[in-house]
Amino acid sequence: MPELPEVETVRRTLTELIVGKQIESVTVSLPRIIQRPDDIRRFETELMGHHIQAVGRRGKFLLIIMDGLVLVSHLRMEGRYGVYDRSEPAEKHTHVIFHFTDGTDLRYRDVRQFGTMHLFRAGDEFNNKPLMKLGLEPLEESFTVEAFREVMSKRTTKIKPALLNQEYIVGLGNIYVDEALFEAGIHPEHPANTLTEDELHRLHEAIVNTLAHAVEAGGSSIKSYVNGQGEMGMFQHSLKVYGRKGESCVVCGYPIEKTVVGGRGTHFCPACQPLIWTSHDKSKSISRKISGNRKKTSPRGANDGSGVKG
Numbered sequence: 001m002p003e004l005p006e007v008e009t010v011r012r013t014l015t016e017l018i019v020g021k022q023i024e025s026v027t028v029s030l031p032r033i034i035q036r037p038d039d040i041r042r043f044e045t046e047l048m049g050h051h052i053q054a055v056g057r058r059g060k061f062l063l064i065i066m067d068g069l070v071l072v073s074h075l076r077m078e079g080r081y082g083v084y085d086r087s088e089p090a091e092k093h094t095h096v097i098f099h100f101t102d103g104t105d106l107r108y109r110d111v112r113q114f115g116t117m118h119l120f121r122a123g124d125e126f127n128n129k130p131l132m133k134l135g136l137e138p139l140e141e142s143f144t145v146e147a148f149r150e151v152m153s154k155r156t157t158k159i160k161p162a163l164l165n166q167e168y169i170v171g172l173g174n175i176y177v178d179e180a181l182f183e184a185g186i187h188p189e190h191p192a193n194t195l196t197e198d199e200l201h202r203l204h205e206a207i208v209n210t211l212a213h214a215v216e217a218g219g220s221s222i223k224s225y226v227n228g229q230g231e232m233g234m235f236q237h238s239l240k241v242y243g244r245k246g247e248s249c250v251v252c253g254y255p256i257e258k259t260v261v262g263g264r265g266t267h268f269c270p271a272c273q274p275l276i277w278t279s280h281d282k283s284k285s286i287s288r289k290i291s292g293n294r295k296k297t298s299p300r301g302a303n304d305g306s307g308v309k310g
């Protein structure tokens with residue numbers, strides 16, 4: 001599934017390919033991709049004549065911004081865009097085609113058919129599903145340590161599902177959550193609201209760095225992600241834990257383990273990411289460990305040092 005870096009790469013590519021073009025007509029051959037409006041013919045006719053002004057992104061959603069309209073598109077598992085000359089035959093699984101006045105097409109292909117499109121009058125997109133309840137945007141200046149602390153301090157769930165929840169923070173999927181938690185030396189099952197100040201800072205920095213590097217590299221191509229120009233992303237070459245079960249940790253050499261957290265396959269280094277914390281409620285003073293920890297760490301010492309790679 002594309003995550004924030006892949007969607008950002010598609011956004012940048014689409015910006016180069018379609019901004020400035022005018023939609024002549026639209027053809028929808030799989031109605032269920034179109035979530036709004038209900039009437040597919042209305043979707044097709046409302047878009048006619050509009051100019052593409054910009055391509056934006058909110059979390060993993062692409063925003064195709066036109067004069068007076070915004071199309072919100074989610075690629076889900078396998079969706080992808082491509083720009084073609086109209087004379088080229090459409091490939092199998094092409095479900096939506098935007099025909100431009102210059103003789104080119106923007107084509108949306110989706111083998112799994114899970115992708116969605118919502119069309120809004122400009123300005124309405126953030127007051128409605130699916131963008132309405134989205135959380136912090138990790139690559140924008142508004143994503144400060146303070147904002148991150150505010151959101152995480154209220155969550156009693158494990159940190160991994162808290163980071164995957166798009167209502168708290170957007171754009172992080174299974175791959176980059178595993179990578180960011182590894183960078184920060186935090187176990188994926190650590191309760192979100194018991195992160196120490198030091199851990200919060202490390203995790204905040206790790207999220208920003210992991211995503212920024214991935215965006216620079218053009219996104220990962222774990223499954224079948226291809227950007228709008230058919231280029232595969234390159235970030236898979238620098239994944240440190242995801243998909244490396246049994247291989248040696250790049251920091252300490254311990255074998256990377258795979259487990260399930262919140263229903264998701266999860267990769268981590270048990271030595272670099274020990275599960276140990278001290279409850280903020282001192283009367284209980286809970287501390288826990290998992291097997292596989294190589295370092296013996298006292299519960300009181302959990303606040304500094306544990307999990308720091310060195």
Ligand SMILES: [Zn+2]
Pocket residue numbers: 249250251252253254269270271272273
């Ligand atoms: Zn390690």
